[in-house]
Amino acid sequence: MKDEDWDNVIATNLTGTFNLTKALIKGMIKNRYGRIINISSVSGLMGNPGQVNYSSAKAGLSGFTKSLAKEVGSRGITVNSIAPGFIETDMTSYLDENAKEKLTQDIPLKRLGSVNDIAELAIFLASDESSYITGQTISVDGGLFMY
Numbered sequence: 243m244k245d246e247d248w249d250n251v252i253a254t255n256l257t258g259t260f261n262l263t264k265a266l267i268k269g270m271i272k273n274r275y276g277r278i279i280n281i282s283s284v285s286g287l288m289g290n291p292g293q294v295n296y297s298s299a300k301a302g303l304s305g306f307t308k309s310l311a312k313e314v315g316s317r318g319i320t321v322n323s324i325a326p327g328f329i330e331t332d333m334t335s336y337l338d339e340n341a342k343e344k345l346t347q348d349i350p351l352k353r354l355g356s357v358n359d360i361a362e363l364a365i366f367l368a369s370d371e372s373s374y375i376t377g378q379t380i381s382v383d384g385g386l387f388m389y
Contacts, residue, residue: 248295255299259306267314276319277368280307281360282379284327288387300325304379311377320376322367327383329355350385 259280270276285293286300303323311321328334328345334354337345346352359382366372367380381387 243295251295252299252302255296256302256306259303263310267319270319271314271317274318276314276317277372278307278310278319278321279364279367280321280323282307282323282325284325284381284383284387287325287379287381307379308377315376320367320372322372322375322377323379324360324363324367325379325381325383326360327355327381327386329357329360329382331357348386349383353384355382355384 263278266278267276270278280303282303283296283300285297286302286304289297307321307323314321327349334342342354346354363380363382367375
């Protein structure tokens with residue numbers, strides 16, 4: 243892997259999250275309320291061949307999520323992360339039916355997820371109904387990665 247490939251993926255997925263959070267957290271602290279929802283990946287939980295940079299960045303988000311949750315929880319701010327598995331998006335649209343079938347063999351639900359699966363969890367985590375959930379990375383992966 244080229245250094246540039248490593249740096250670009252870390253900058254986008256980990257440093258970008260840090261910078262955005264840094265820009266918004268002061269207002270949340272002042273208001274004593276906030277919901278931070280990071281988007282990780284099942285690759286950050288289980289690794290994926292050929293994706294050392296991506297898996298490392300997404301695994302870093304888990305530590306970021308847990309640490310920040312501990313830092314700002316007393317101020318009414320929750321911090322969680324969603325770790326999607328294989329979701330039907332532009333990223334998976336290039337796969338032909340054979341590749342999708344092979345991919346879903348390891349998924350207990352035997353299908354790819356939908357963007358709605360991720361959106362519904364994000365809506366819940368942003369709501370007051372999730373006020374006692376913080377520091378968590380929640381997999382939405384059809385059972386692909388269970389630990």
